[in-house]
Amino acid sequence: MAEEDRANDASDAVSVSLSGEARVRYEGYNDPTWGDAPDDGYLLLRLMPLFKAEAGPARIVVxxxxxxxxxxxxGGGPVDQTGIDLLQGYADLHQPLGEDGKVSLRAGRTLIALGSQRLLGTRYGPNTPQPFDGIQASLIRGPARLDLIDVRAVVIGAKDFDDSSKGGRRVRSVYLTTEAARGINFDLYWIGYEDSAARLTALEGVETRDTYGLRLFGERGRVTWNWETMIQRGTLAGRRIRAWSQATETAISFPGVLLAPQLRLRANIASGDRTDTPDKIESFNALFPRGRYFGELTPLGPRNIINFNPGIVLTPTGRVQVELNLAAFWRASRGDGIYDLAGREIRTAGTAQARHIGNLAEVSLTLDLENGLSLSGSLGAFTDGPFIHQSGTVSTILMAGGEATYRF
Structure with a gap:
């Protein structure tokens, strides 16, 4: 047999692998939503085995x-419980393109993470990640990558084998990421969103929303940054959408200092509706953001919000990390309420005029053990600010979480 034939046979050989994770997580809340809901404490169980078969340029993942x-x-909602179901099931093909390029095509059910996952993420932190059904194409050339996406969000059911994208929200995207200079990168993108049964407070109807974004990120020496500007246009129930958001994260590390501290500052603003513009929807929609957006357990999501969030990460050893997270929150608009991560309104504006919602203090510990096992825990308190006092019940939210994860 010729050497070339042997090489082709080797490249076409089928390889099969098994990996995945098992996780147990506890979450407990005293006075959720500042006393609007009863105390809660529950256990979340998750097992996600991953089977992969590869042969040459083709791959199948289940x-x-x-x-x-x-x-x-x-009872558990979609982010808490899905029963037994299919999280991912797709096939993809990839082919080299010149010396430093590659083109790939993927079809089926998959998890998607674009950029820093502020708009389209895997939702890994909660118990049920967010899968999508559809197609993706990627073109990579040197430091540049172009992703084309047309998918529908899978609607999570609480029973076994009932997750389906039928009637789910549609997402299309053209997403370019590249390097402007060494250590300086940017993303430029469009994300199109369609929801045939959208709901925003008392407003219901068809929502079509286009998000145009620019993300700048990179590192120079000990400094890293991740800044993103998002502008949204479209219609909801016949009303014009004019929304926007600015999100920033900047950090500086001190690797040669005791505990190798990293100082981090996040500052974010997401627009909300104003009472003097009843013909417009000015509330920002974060679409499908990553889980735990403002911290491990905070109830707030990125809609009608101003957030100032300093933090420090300490690394005593390579396997131990401690994070202290402080944050203050204000309403961006006095005419709008406050929302959770899923976009549900958890406090209406009513007659309240105060902007300050409250302050969050949170500490978390992560311990990576050998053989794929990791342990983590967090404690937090979210105080009640003037807006909470003016809009309903008043109490400090106490939060606790802990989890054990085994990756194999």
Missing amino acids: QPIIGYAIGVNG
Whole structure:
């Protein structure tokens, strides 16, 4: 047999692998939403094995999920429980393109993470990640990557084998990321969003929303940055959408200092509706953001919000990390309420005029052990600011979480 034929046979050989993770997580809340809801404490169980078969340029991935919630008040929602279902199931093809390029095509059910996942993420932190059904094409050439996406969000059901993208929200995107100079990168993108049954407070109808974004990120020496500007246009129930958001994260590390501290500052603003513009929707929609957006357990999401969030990360050893997270929150508009990560309004504006919502203090510990096991825990308190006092019940939210994850 010729050497070339042997090489072709080797490249076409089928390889099969198994990996995945198992996780147990506890979350507990005293006075959720500042006393609007009863105390809650529950256990989240998740198993996600991943089977992968590869042969030459082709790959098939199948990843089921087993996810259950035990003890949630009112029963577990989509982010808590899915039963037994298919998390990922896709096939993709990839081909070299010149010396430093590659083109790939993927079809099926998959998790998607674009950029820093402020608009389209895997939602890994909660018990049920967010999959999508559809197609993706990627073109990579040197430091540049272009992603084309046309998918529908999978609607998570609480029973076994009932997750489906039928009737789900549609997402299309053209997403370019490249390097402007050494250590300086940018993303330029458009994300198109369609929801046939959208709801924003008392408003219901068809929503079509286009997001145009620019993200600047990189590092120079000990300094890293990740800044993103997002502008949204479209319609919701016939009303014009005019929304926007600015998100920033800047950090500086001191690797030669005791505990190798990293100082971090996040500052964010997301627009909200104003009472003097009733013909417009000015509330920003974060679409499908990453889980735990402002911290491990905070109830707020990025809609009608101003957030100032300093923090420090300490690394005593390579396997131990401690993070202290402080944050203050204000309403961007007095005419709008406050929302959770899923976009549900959790406090209406009413007659309240105060902007300050409250302050968050949170500490978390992560310990990576050998053989794929990691442990983590967090404690937090979210105080009640003037807006909470003016809009309803008043109390400090106490939060606790802990999890054990085994990756194999």
